[in-house]
Amino acid sequence: MKDRNAQNLFETLGELPEDILNEALETDNALKLHSLGAKKTQKIIVIHPVLKRFVSVCVCLAIIVISLLSVWQYKPQEAPIINEGSSGSVGSEVKGEKFEIDSLDKLNFYSVKKAISEIGFDPLSSKNGEASLVNLTQNMNNSFKNINADTPFTITMYCYFKIYLDDPQGFLAKKLGGTGSVDVVVTKNNFENMITFKKGDNYYSCLQDSGTANAMSFSTYKYIEGFKLVENYSQENYEFTVYFEGDKVTGIKSGRFNSNIGIYDYTVDKIKFVENYNVVVYQTKTVTIGQLEKLFSNEKDILDDTTVSVDGPVVLGEAALTNKTVCLAESQKDVIIKNSDILSVTGKYDDANGYYIELKLTEKGRELLKESVKQSNFISIYVNNFLITDNYIVTTVVNDTAIFTRFSSKDEMLEVYNQLTVVDNKNKIGRIVDNESFLHEMSKLVNFDNYNFSMEMTNYVYDHKNPKKLENKPSNYEVKIDGVNITFPIRVKDLTAQGFEPVRYDFGIGGFKTKQGNEFSVYCMDFKHDAKTKEDYFVTQVDFYADALSGKSGMVNPTLPDFCLFEDINKDITIDEFIKKLGEPHKIYQQTYEDTSIELRQSLVTFYYYFSTPEIPNGYLYVNFRPILNSSSPNNYLFSVGISLH
Amino acid sequence: MKITKDEQIIEALFNRDEGILEQISNKYRKIYVSVLRQILGSDEDVFECENDVLLAVWNSVPPNKPNNLAAYIAKLARNISINRFKYNTRQKRAVGYTVVLHELSECIPDNSFGKDYTEHFKDKELGQILTDFVRNLDDETRVLFVRRYFYLESVGSLAKRYGFTENKVSVKLYRARNKLHKILEKEEVII
Numbered sequence: 001m002k003d004r005n006a007q008n009l010f011e012t013l014g015e016l017p018e019d020i021l022n023e024a025l026e027t028d029n030a031l032k033l034h035s036l037g038a039k040k041t042q043k044i045i046v047i048h049p050v051l052k053r054f055v056s057v058c059v060c061l062a063i064i065v066i067s068l069l070s071v072w073q074y075k076p077q078e079a080p081i082i083n084e085g086s087s088g089s090v091g092s093e094v095k096g097e098k099f100e101i102d103s104l105d106k107l108n109f110y111s112v113k114k115a116i117s118e119i120g121f122d123p124l125s126s127k128n129g130e131a132s133l134v135n136l137t138q139n140m141n142n143s144f145k146n147i148n149a150d151t152p153f154t155i156t157m158y159c160y161f162k163i164y165l166d167d168p169q170g171f172l173a174k175k176l177g178g179t180g181s182v183d184v185v186v187t188k189n190n191f192e193n194m195i196t197f198k199k200g201d202n203y204y205s206c207l208q209d210s211g212t213a214n215a216m217s218f219s220t221y222k223y224i225e226g227f228k229l230v231e232n233y234s235q236e237n238y239e240f241t242v243y244f245e246g247d248k249v250t251g252i253k254s255g256r257f258n259s260n261i262g263i264y265d266y267t268v269d270k271i272k273f274v275e276n277y278n279v280v281v282y283q284t285k286t287v288t289i290g291q292l293e294k295l296f297s298n299e300k301d302i303l304d305d306t307t308v309s310v311d312g313p314v315v316l317g318e319a320a321l322t323n324k325t326v327c328l329a330e331s332q333k334d335v336i337i338k339n340s341d342i343l344s345v346t347g348k349y350d351d352a353n354g355y356y357i358e359l360k361l362t363e364k365g366r367e368l369l370k371e372s373v374k375q376s377n378f379i380s381i382y383v384n385n386f387l388i389t390d391n392y393i394v395t396t397v398v399n400d401t402a403i404f405t406r407f408s409s410k411d412e413m414l415e416v417y418n419q420l421t422v423v424d425n426k427n428k429i430g431r432i433v434d435n436e437s438f439l440h441e442m443s444k445l446v447n448f449d450n451y452n453f454s455m456e457m458t459n460y461v462y463d464h465k466n467p468k469k470l471e472n473k474p475s476n477y478e479v480k481i482d483g484v485n486i487t488f489p490i491r492v493k494d495l496t497a498q499g500f501e502p503v504r505y506d507f508g509i510g511g512f513k514t515k516q517g518n519e520f521s522v523y524c525m526d527f528k529h530d531a532k533t534k535e536d537y538f539v540t541q542v543d544f545y546a547d548a549l550s551g552k553s554g555m556v557n558p559t560l561p562d563f564c565l566f567e568d569i570n571k572d573i574t575i576d577e578f579i580k581k582l583g584e585p586h587k588i589y590q591q592t593y594e595d596t597s598i599e600l601r602q603s604l605v606t607f608y609y610y611f612s613t614p615e616i617p618n619g620y621l622y623v624n625f626r627p628i629l630n631s632s633s634p635n636n637y638l639f640s641v642g643i644s645l646h
Numbered sequence: 647m648k649i650t651k652d653e654q655i656i657e658a659l660f661n662r663d664e665g666i667l668e669q670i671s672n673k674y675r676k677i678y679v680s681v682l683r684q685i686l687g688s689d690e691d692v693f694e695c696e697n698d699v700l701l702a703v704w705n706s707v708p709p710n711k712p713n714n715l716a717a718y719i720a721k722l723a724r725n726i727s728i729n730r731f732k733y734n735t736r737q738k739r740a741v742g743y744t745v746v747l748h749e750l751s752e753c754i755p756d757n758s759f760g761k762d763y764t765e766h767f768k769d770k771e772l773g774q775i776l777t778d779f780v781r782n783l784d785d786e787t788r789v790l791f792v793r794r795y796f797y798l799e800s801v802g803s804l805a806k807r808y809g810f811t812e813n814k815v816s817v818k819l820y821r822a823r824n825k826l827h828k829i830l831e832k833e834e835v836i837i
Contacts, residue, residue, distance in 0.1 A: 005751070005754045006747045006748070006750040006751035006753075006754060007747060009750050009753060009754065009772075009776075010728075010746065010747060010750055010795065011728055012772045012773050012776055013776055013795050013796055014721055014724050014725060014728070014796065015773040015776070015777075016773075016776065016777055016780060016792065016796060017777060018712060018713055018714040018717040018718055018721070019713070019714065019717075020777070020780055020781065020788070020792060021714065021716075021717035021720060021721065021792060021796060022713075022714035022716060022717040023788075023789065023792075024788070024789045024792035024793050024796070024797065025677065025714075025716050025717060025720070025797070026716075027789045028807065029807060029808070030807070030808045030809040033785070033786060033789060033808050210808075210809050211809055212809040212810070212811075215809065217809070264806060
């Protein structure tokens with residue numbers, strides 16, 4: 001009977017009102033749960049339908065983000081580097097001569113390296129309070145920051161540890177170019193709290209999604225792409241949870257989201273936590289890209305530690321940070337070769353040795369190493385007391401050169417090389433050069449396999465550090481419509497005064513006719529909150545596709561007006577041409593539409609460019625492209641332009 | 647065009663657009679399959695009930711016009727799986743369901759043992775009492791309670807989802823059940 005009563009109680013719970021059920025359903029993460037209480041105490045704000053629509057459009061776009069760059073990534077055949085963020089490769093010969101911070105991955109990682117170098121390797125110093133409750137405020141606006149060499153990057157908590165990847169099919173192994181030892185840093189910083197995995201020259205970073213006092217969870221929904229923060233909710237999601245106990249990292253757990261049951265599966269894609277190497281520091285450190293580049297390029301004047309003795313072209317960038325030693329020995333207590341005993345490090349390949357690393361040594365260095373080789377050909381390498389190779393490398397010492405051989409693969413060689421040197425990043429990234437290859441990639445994203453275009457790739461120097469900021473001149477916000485110039489932001493009444501006739505207009509959205517009788521759509525909002533009538537609203541977006549979507553072919557409505565933006569940009573411009581004119585956008589959104597009834601699949605791609613004017617101090621210029629995927633003559637058709645506010 | 651808004655889905659249902667069922671499945675399958683699985687356990691039963699859920703949506707909208715489609719569908723899935731369970735009396739309960747019933751049995755007032763509890767509540771509008779009880783819970787507990795006892799989400803999953811320890815979730819649910827126990831007792835409907 002007790003069981004039956006419980007059953008009845010359970011059934012009656014099924015009658016709970018839908019608003020309660022929906023609240024529980026929608027409150028699906030810690031952030032939302034914590035904000036529930038806050039919401040109730042907030043003043044109720046009535047959102048005007050116009051603003052609501054505008055916001056909903058933005059949110060809609062934000063939810064489905066697929067980074068085009070991840071698709072366009074250049075993957076050199078010589079070294080399969082698949083990180084979606086920064087990329088680099090080494091050829092048959094590499095030298096650590098130059099160091100460049102070209103992604104948030106590196107900025108994050110090397111900030112921690114710098115911080116650690118300053119405090120040494122003691123596990124803790126200057127702890128400021130407990131491991132605080134994770135800052136759950138995720139302000140993705142940071143992704144639009146105009147980062148340059150002088151942009152301060154502040155970390156308030158950082159930790160460093162290592163993991164080991166066993167499964168070559170695991171998510172991280174795929175991202176980082178294989179199995180093996182991986183450096184991990186976690187920071188709380190002024191951009192987004194993030195975790196960065198570094199294996200050799202490959203990086204993968206993702207952003208915090210939730211957390212507790214003793215744990216931080218990072219989701220691959222939100223990851224790093226160069227200097228951009230990307231949200232992509234359409235891809236398979238993994239979560240990494242790092243556990244803390246005081247000043248120690250105590251573990252890391254990875255899970256893959258099982259969408260069928262709505263929870264993470266922790267039985268797959270396991271990663272091993274290497275307990276010996278971890279440090280958690282609660283300390284505020286601020287660096288800039290410029291400082292890091294100088295530091296890791298081994299410029300003495302930036303080095304805090306002036307005791308480093310440089311006898312020649314020492315390229316042990318990371319090791320040269322401090323006076324810590326590079327140890328080549330079976331244990332760090334044995335033979336120790338200092339930075340000053342090593343002249344250069346080179347990664348090479350030839351038929352006789354396969355992949356190998358060549359160390360040029362000073363006389364003292366040679367003697368030390370010879371002594372070590374006498375004892376055993378199997379040498380471990382320690383850098384700053386971190387074991388980076390484990391008894392599998394044979395050295396031979398000839399003249400001033402020591403050869404480290406028996407690397408089983410290039411990746412393995414690179415892993416060691418990159419820990420001995422600074423990164424030789426060529427700052428190269430692939431770009432797709434024509435519409436067809438773009439559509440080909442897009443079609444893969446939406447599993448639309450009717451396309452079989454040949455891919456054309458070209459090397460493209462990607463200027464991460466200097467995303468183009470639009471100059472503050474009125475022409476940047478001008479659109480010429482059937483020969484008439486309008487300048488954003490423009491009020492509806494001013495648009496009318498310029499000869500455009502409203503054919504349908506309500507708060508928020510409407511249609512206007514040009515003098516030639518061609519129609520276009522507008523989106524409006526009262527962003528200055530001074531509108532007394534709907535004519536006072538500002539036009540913030542103009543669309544030039546009208547009802548074209550009703551056509552199965554997705555062709556442009558023939559009654560559309562001609563339009564032209566600054567720098568002679570018109571609807572025929574391709575995405576690549578647009579980027580060449582304006583530079584890399586600060587953020588890219590991609591959304592896929594599907595209409596099965598008319599077998600139409602298409603994408604919407606939005607570029608955002610940050611700008612600032614006295615009138616709009618925090619604005620974006622955005623443009624929308626609509627590649628039509630099943631048209632017989634596909635194009636990526638620019639159809640919309642507008643501005644928005646932060 | 648892909649329909650994503652609930653209002654559009656409901657409008658399509660009112661227009662008897664059969665194609666909308668596929669989109670409902672795409673959008674809400676995760677939710678209703680989760681509920682079905684927690685109660686029924688067997689993949690075979692879940693598979694069979696999936697279509698029942700969609701059919702129930704088709705048959706009930708219209709005339710119903712739910713405000714929260716996700717919750718509405720979850721309700722249908724819950725009822726369908728309970729009915730299926732009753733229909734197949736020899737069916738073994740899913741472990742998760744059994745645990746939930748065991749926990750809920752703690753809410754039953756002591757003096758109701760040996761009695762058909764719900765029979766006594768018929769006139770007392772148990773549903774309303776439960777609704778009032780849930781509404782009066784604090785935000786965190788309310789969400790945890792509903793996710794646990796309506797959607798049958800496991801304690802471990804709740805802990806993970808909200809960044810709590812499992813112990814914290816268990817304690818919060820335990821206190822909520824205690825509170826419900828006292829409320830039901832106070833209603834004095836029990837023998």
